[in-house]
Amino acid sequence: MSQAFLSRLLDEATRGYRAGGRFAYHFARGKLAGDNLFRELLRRGVFPTRGHFLDLGCGQAVFASWLLAARRLFEHGDWPADWPEPPRVLGLRGVELMAKDIARARAVFAADDATVRIVQGDICATDFGRADVVTILDVLQYIDFARQEDILRRVHAALPAGGVFVTRIGDADAGLPFHICNWVDHAVTFVRGHRLPQLYTRSLGEWTALLDDIGFAVDSAPMSGRKPFANTLLVARALRAARPEAAAA
Ligand SMILES: C[S@@+](CC[C@H](N)C(=O)[O-])C[C@H]1O[C@@H](n2cnc3c(N)ncnc32)[C@H](O)[C@@H]1O
Incomplete structure (x- = not known):
């Protein structure tokens, strides 16, 4: 995969943000170019080749834009030979x-609203409906532990057997990188106009145990790129059915 290809993908994914103003455009470019999460999700082929997506805490929806751009390039024959086919997004709700x-x-997404729908809501209270893929990228740490657990159980209930839940968390057991990560999180959240947040963090082992208990099979991988962070990607596949205690919750 070449730098030239990544530039074309970045251009394709961010062009539309010009309509949202300078901040929206430059923020989207900075995020999609600077955070290896987005290209790793494609390179690793964690998603099915087609499906309905639910992106919880979607921000300005750069992930949706990235997915649609990837598929457009793929359909034009502009795709790295060593990357798997990117998903065809049948619908995405952010x-x-x-x-x-x-x-x-x-x-x-105004012109593309048949595919992408962005709704305002608190994911602690929103009905998740059904989806083949659920993503929560860099959001869970803002939500208290009881609500985190409730969200994860509802994510599981929203997925079919084999459905994919993808999230990124900070590993609270990772020492200094975790503290740097938290400090940056505080600063960015404050600059984005929120009050200084309390962060609700768990170790990688605790996240994995919780997801396992709810009924997911979990794979994890470090996902901080070259930054000194403790970011970790979790790819969780829903097992056949919610476990009895999850179903009753
Ligand atoms: C660090 S940003 C990540 C945005 C997006 N997932 C991305 O990767 O670009 C965290 C986002 O979660 C949103 N958020 C936090 N708590 C939320 C909640 N309870 N319901 C909905 N969105 C929430 C914030 O407003 C913010 O846009």
Whole structure:
């Protein structure tokens, strides 16, 4: 995979953000170019080749834009030979708390709203409906432990057997990288206009045990790129059925 290809993918994924203003455009470019999560999700082929997506805490929906751009390039024959086919997004619902992010996202997807729908809501209370893939990227740490668990159980209930849940967490057992990660998280959240947040973090072992208990089979991989962070990607596949205690919750 070449740098030239990544530049074309970045251009394709961010062009639409010009309609949302300078901040939206430059933020999208910075995030998609600077965070290896997005290209790793494609390179690793964690998603099915087609499906309905639910992105919880979607921000200005750069992940949705990235997926649609990837598929467009693939369909034009512009795709790395050593990357798996990117998913065909049959529908994507993004849920986000912040009105400004929603406005920036909607400016991009206005013309494409049959595929992508961005709704304002609190994922602690929103009905998740059904989806083949659920993503929660860098959001769970803002939500208290009891609500985190409730969200994860509802994510499981929203997925079919074999459905995929993808999230990124900070591993609270990782020492200094974890503390750097937390400090950056505080600073960024404050700059984005929130009050200084309390963060609710768990070790990788605790996240894995919780997801396993709910009824997922979990794979994990470090996902901080070259940054000194403790970010970890979790790819969790829903087992055949919710376990009895999960079903009763
Ligand atoms: C660090 S940003 C990540 C945004 C997006 N997932 C991405 O990867 O670009 C965290 C986002 O989660 C949103 N968020 C936090 N708590 C939320 C909640 N309870 N319901 C909906 N969105 C929430 C924030 O407003 C913010 O946009």
